[in-house]
Amino acid sequence: MEMKPLVFELAVAKNKPHSYRKTKNKAICPFCQVADLTDIYQQTGDMIWLHNKFPTLRDTVQTVLIEASDHHGDIVNYSVAYNRRLLSFALDCFNKMQQSKLFKSVLWYKNYGPHSGGSLVHPHMQLVGLNNIDGYSYINEKNFSGITLFNEEDVEVNVATQPVQGYEELNINLLNIAGVNLWADWIQIGVKYLLSVMNQGRADSYNLFFYPREMGGICAKLVPRFAAPPYFVGYKLSQVNDEVTLANEAKKLRAFYEQQQEVNNEED
Template sequence: MVHTDNDCPFCQRESLTDILAEDDDRIWLVNKYRTLEETYQTVVIEAAEHNGDITTYTREKNRAVFKFAMEAWKKTIDSGKYKSVLMYKNFGPYSGGSLRHPHMQIVGLNKIDAYRNIPQESFDGAFFYERYGLKINISDYPIAGFTEFNIIISNVSNTEYFADAVQVVAKYILNDFFNGKCTSYNLFFYRIDEKTVAKIIPRFIVSPYFIGYKIPQVTDHKHNSELGKDLSAKLLHEMGDNS
């Protein structure tokens, strides 16, 4: 991560400009440093604390972050100005992020359909958790390879359990997945067939098979089944069982 605590622009809140919305210590603002042409790039600052994250917030704090971010994402989509609108989060040294302070990015693409190269089957897989209107699986055909967790919800207005599930899965990735050796993840959001999907991807150094030849390596069904059982037990413990 590039910035230290002393020069983090998101910690210097009094100097922030082009603010679109605020709620408690959450801020949605226009990104000063555009990295793509023909885009509208914004940032959701999740919290005031520099070292915060989905995995360290209280349940109530995380729910508030998700409500705020998803409302900003919806507002950008509903504006009708963009071909497609992305929302995503980077965390950790292998995630592609350049700033430690917790934030998500919402990007409106003027001319590009961001979904055109995303195969539908990357969201397919055996569901190992189905409660509170949520369905969670491990992708049988991951986009970049290895393991991708999909959290799918039909009623996007009910963000609380959605936020809870993402929090549990993200904690699992950092604390339990790969014997606790994973330090990074990406979180991507999608709107597909009136459903909202959060895809959480544990990040390591990218495989040369994928970089050089776009050949993804995929974990086998037996291993995915074991991961699903382990994670399902944690979800039931953290979120309860209303079945």
């Protein structure tokens, strides 16, 4: 399989603001300066989809989706209602890019935390149109399956048995658009679980990737971020934890979901 790499434009990246650089004078967050934003495609309240001012990848159209006005916000601390609106808004933007037929493929993902590969703290997602590359060449349907812990109302959730990188990835599959709110709830609960319970709460960073599935629907894949294992870096070989560990993770996540549901019901 021939897979051309994405070309990174260093000259553009040099001027890009970065929240995690070890400098005394941090750059002013551009996403907090709403009045100065330009090239806005769509906006709903604090949610803003716009063109990326620092397109560091050649032969792409890079866009940013600002999630909220709170500089330190995240899926983990949004209200249930706000998170539902956010995921619906983002899904709509993603569908518009895909349906435009302007790109070979469209990627949708989110970085969170210092080890996620992101550059800015302010909560945002990225939607990137690739002109000449199929960004899903290394991905297949098996990456979205695993030990099922929830399968109701158009949403299926599992712990991946064939992860993209490893060792433990959570797949939250939207099977039908009617279940989009439940899907958003599971994404939020998955993020809370990943940051507080999984790996004894050692993860301070994660990636959230969204994949359109061949059978229809979309998979939201949650990946805790640590240093990438050498087998993946050197050989593109993913690793996965043993079957007993994965089964225990599925059981714990299901229990965490039920606990969170009780908390949400009490708050309502």
